[in-house]
Amino acid sequence: MNSIATLLALSCLFLLGSSRLMLAINMIAFQGFLIGILPLVSGHGFSFEVIILAATGIIMKSIALPQMLKKALEKSGTKREVEPYISFGASILSGIILLFISGWIASRLTQDETIVSSSLIAGFFLLFTGLFTIITRKKALTQALGFLVLENGVYTAGLSLGSEFSFMVELGILLDVFVGIFLMGIMLFHIDKEFDHIDTDRFDALSDLELLNGNILNLDQDTDEEEGAE
Amino acid sequence: MNASSIIFIFVSLLAGPILPGLINKTKALFGGRQGPRVLQLYYDIFKLARKTPTYSETASALTRIAPVVIALSSITALTLVPSFFNDSVIHFTGDIILMAYLLGLGRFFMVTAALDRGSAFEGMGASREVLYSALAEPSFFAGLLIMIYETNSLELSEIFSKLSLNFWQENPAILFLILCSWFVILLVENARIPIDDPNTHLELTMIHEVMILDYSAKDLALIEYASALKLWIYSALIVGMLINGEIITNMALQIAIFTLGMAIVAFVIGTIESITARIKLVFIPKFIVGSGALAIIALILKVAGN
Known part of the structure; x- marks a missing residue:
């Protein structure tokens, strides 16, 4: 349990520090696997429901969703996140601060003995990392990844709170996420087809005024080819 | 202070220069070469020690004192x-703080002596x-803090004897994180690939080598010896962290396991040097900070997770 929490935190750090989208997706798959086996080791026993939840979790989060995202990545032709609002080095430092905050929150919450605090910390950290990724990254694909991390965080925190966990609700959420990412994948594809890039930062330049001013030229230059930070 | 630890300190002082030899042998093995002898550094040190040093005209007394201070600080740190x-x-x-900063003192003299000689390249290396x-210091102390927190002791010997198997079994990932970050520190502090290349003599990329360019003969011998001891210190810390020797009661077995552990560390360093290229100079800080982040994550999860 502790090790899983540590590995989850580690995968978040990789997500924050890497510009390669493929690595980020692989990290998400790894995270999905860890999240999947979490119900098995969190002391709920090996009932039928727990096993179903773990199996669906692993299949969806570490196989189905990463495959879909990889397909979207291939179609968009992007390889790396270029110039996020907060650089990768600073992101790692922010990640450490976020981990501090999660640790603080978890230590405030864990008056009850039934709460497993290390995975609660990991849960909060995943949640914050997800939000951080959504806010600071420009590519729509990375933002979708952030959303997935966020959801993983909610799931982990929920599991570690130790209360009677409701199997149906968790499965329902899983389905929601699946559909959400599915839609995002389709939208990514369409955005990419329309604008030749999935950089959300450049959407606000898209107005008739800009077109008249001839700023459309800026849109045509594909900056994806630029060498970004490693 | 007991008799056996005094004997062992002398053994360590004598055996120090073997480690770089082992690393070079490993590298030669990977390259399919015969490679220099394992004891090559001893020959080098003896050869250098017989010669008379020359000094640059701009060098002050600092340059002459520095090698002695560097060697003494490494030897003193080794006794801790x-x-x-x-x-x-x-x-x-x-004593752990003293050990870290004795090595720091050695580094300070190395750096100021490099600046003392007024060479542009040496200043760059410094x-x-x-x-x-x-950058490496915080991650070293973050790793230490975890062990201090676990064993509730500030004494290096006590920390290592108290670290039990239970601690690592409870959360093996923490052990892994500390190991990774400390290994990076070992590479940084001892100027190994992928941070620095001990064999390079290209002015623009040298770090450790550039600072000792002007040293010759006896002084160089002292510095080479001090570097070998430094490598020994960091390897001993890693081996001590990984293996709890208190469980092993037989002294012969303890010696055998420790020696094996040191050899394995040297082999791993050699392997890393053989299979990786140097990191681009501008990315090194990121690499070190990243490894420090691992130690800090482990620290937070350890402290807040209890």
């Missing part, structure tokens, strides 16, 4: 590090050395 699963020769509360070691 437990080797062969024995208590260190000198141990007291807080600036890099200071930057990287400043």
Whole structure:
């Protein structure tokens, strides 16, 4: 349990520090696997429901969703996140601060003995990392990844709170996420087809005024080819 | 202070220069070469020790003092590090801080002496050395803090003897994280690939080598010896952290396991040097900070997770 929490935190750090989208997706798959086996080791026993939840979790989060995202990545032709609002080095430092905050929150919450605090910390950290990724990254694909991390965080925190966990609700959420990412994948594809890039930062330049001013030229230059930070 | 630890300190002082030899042998093995002898560094040191040093005209007394201070600080630091699963020769509360900063003192003299000679390249190397070691320091202490927190002790010998298997079994990932970050520190502090290449003599990329360019003969011998001891200290820390020698009661077995552990560390360093290229100079700080982040994550999860 502790090790899983540590590995989850580690995968978040990789997500924050890497510009390669493929690595980020692989990290998400790894995270999905860890999240999947979490119900098995969190002391709920090996009932039928727990096993179903773990199996669906692993299949969806570490196989189905990463495959879909990889397909979207291939179609968009992007390889790396270029110039996020907060650089990768600073992101790692922010990640450490976020981990501090999660640790603080978890230590405030864990008056009850039934709460497993290390995975609660990991849960909060995943949640914050997800939000951080959504806010600071420009590519729509990375933002979708952030959303997935966020959801993983909610799931982990929920599991570690130790209360009677409701199997149906968790499965329902899983389905929601699946559909959400599915839609995002389709939208990514369409955005990419329309604008030749999935950089959300450049959407606000898209107005008739800009077109008249001839700023459309800026849109045509594909900056994806630029060498970004490693 | 007991008799065996005094014997072991002498053994460590004598055996120090074997480690770089082992690393070079491993590299030769990977390259399919015969490679220099394992004891090559001893030959080098003896050869250098017989010669008379020459000094640059701009060099002040600092350049002459520095090698002695560097060597002495490494030797003193070695007396504070437990080797062969024995208590260190000198141990007291807080000796760990003294050990870290004795090595820091050696580095300070190395850097100021490099600046003293007024060479532009040496100044560049000095600036890099200071930057990287400043970045590596927090992760070293973060790793230490975890062990201090676990064993509730500030004494290096006590920390290592108290670290039990239970601690690591409870959360093996923490062990892994500390190991990774400390190994990176070992590479940084001892100027190994992928941070620095001990064999390179290209002015623009040297770090450690550039600072000792002007040293010759006896002084160079002292510095080479001090570097070998430094490698020994960091390897001993890693081996001591990984293996709890207190479980092993047989002294012969303790010696055998420790020696094997050191050899494995040297082999791993050699392997890393053989299979990786140097990191681009501008990415080194990120690499070091990243490894420090691992230690800090482990620290937070350890402290907040209990």
